[in-house]
Amino acid sequence: MSRDVEVVVIGAGQAGLSAAHHLARLGLDLVVLDAEERAGGAWQHRWPSLTLARTHHVHDLPGLPFPPAGDDVPAADAVPAYFAEYERHFALPVHRPVRVRAVRRAPDDSRREHRSELCARGADRGAESGRRAWPDDRFRVETSDGDWTADAVVNATGTWTRPFVPRYPGQELFRGRQLTPVDYRGAAEFAGQSVVVVGGGASAVQLLGEIAEVADTTWVTRRPPVWREAPFGPDEGRAAVALVEDAVREGRSPGSVVGVTGLVVTPWVREARARSVLARLPVFDRFTPDGVAWDDGRFVRADAVLWATGFRAALGHLAPLGLRGPGGGIRMEGTHVAGEPRVHLVGYGPSASTVGANRAGREAAVALRRLLRPEAALPRSA
Structure with a gap:
């Protein structure tokens, strides 16, 4: 098994699976690294009394509808089962449990090793696939199960592992x-x-x-x-997303969605x-x-x-890349970090919802396909 890929996806929740599906459909060489013991992302850890009727709507992942289930079924059972079937159905290359410890710029010697490995595989591989055979800069993804090297990183680690607890005297x-x-x-x-x-x-x-x-x-x-007595419709949703997009575009914290909705x-x-x-x-x-x-x-x-004071994005493993600005935020352009088009954050900020994660996964995959294989035409369905 090669540990050199075009894209490493970190996290196998809604955003990570959506991104992996689109990356695979576009023909990119990828791996998905997930810290959990089993499929399901953060949903497997939700409290037992949280039924499907009490969740915000769980949107279908791309290409496979969420199966019918009763409103009284615990979300911690139904959603992980759906994610597991999704991974099997599309044969996604998910490795678990693998905890990502750090993502770094690959040193020069790693780049030389990568070039040698490409040569060993065959000089015509890049030409046949449209893959860039001589990347200028790469990433080393250090994990609990060894290192990976990649041209790009899609981070989809969510927030569940970082609950926020404020401090008070005493x-x-x-x-x-x-x-x-x-x-x-x-x-x-x-x-x-x-x-x-x-x-x-x-x-x-x-x-x-x-x-x-x-x-x-x-x-x-x-x-x-x-309190909102009226239903939360598409117009209100777009307005809320726009406010969060403004925040991350300026490098500010995404803030609370409830504060908007x-x-x-x-x-x-x-x-x-x-x-x-x-x-x-x-x-x-x-x-x-x-x-x-x-x-x-x-x-x-x-x-x-x-x-119940909210969560913060789990991005500590990206600290070696120096993505945060002077104010501590990460400035974004769409799904990628401003000035770094090969690092995408999906399920972050405006895409921190099931439907938003789907859209972000597709957007990140299409952008990386164009960046990593500029000579190859996108499929019509993209």
Whole structure:
């Protein structure tokens, strides 16, 4: 097995599988490196009570429809099964479990070795395939299972491994449990307890509604929630995506989608409102050993604090490439890093949704096909 490819795709969630499908269809030589033990991306780690009815719509991956399933089926079962079938159906070259530790510019000696390897395979290979036989600059992808070299990298690592927990005074003194949605397995473990849920997103609202059925809950957010009674349609979706695209184009953090779209009022949200579960308080000012406190004298006892405060993009392995700007953000042009057309981030910023990931995967694949094989015409279907 050669460890020299045209494209390394990092991550086999929705964005990574979409990119891999399009890259393979366009004839590029690729490998997909996935850190998980099995197919499914972050979906396999979702809490058991998250059913298909309660998810944001799971869009089909390109070329294979999502099979019919009941609304009460756990997403952690249905989506990984679909991803596994997708990998088998298209014979995608997914290697797992492989954890990518770093992506670096390949040193000069690696480039020379690559040139020698191409010669050993046959001087006519590049001409026959349209592949550039003498790349000027390459990448070394260092992993838990050895290194790979590539002309381009498509990063699709998502955010699930990087839950964000803000810091507050006295946090280290709190004797209760602190957890994030990554740690949540179900409401039953909080039966009879007092739980503070922090966060203004859809996950916070959903988990709050579940936990409130068995525990005493308090909901705190930095800003008052904005509720959307009307359906979230295509126009609103395009407006939200445009705002996030502006942010990443300028090298700023993509920010919260809920901050743009608001929280959709679903039937179970109305039911939670009727139970007064969604009565919100401003975020507390500090921890105490037994709970949380506000400067105005308010105190809430807590056995647990659930931080549903969002996630950050898992990009630490790309740090050796120096992609971040002075402000800490990564400036983007479409799906690729500004000034580096061979490094694409899919499932990032405006493409951090199932439908957005599909579009980004195709966009990245087409751009890399044109870049890496400029002499070869694109298929008509591209």
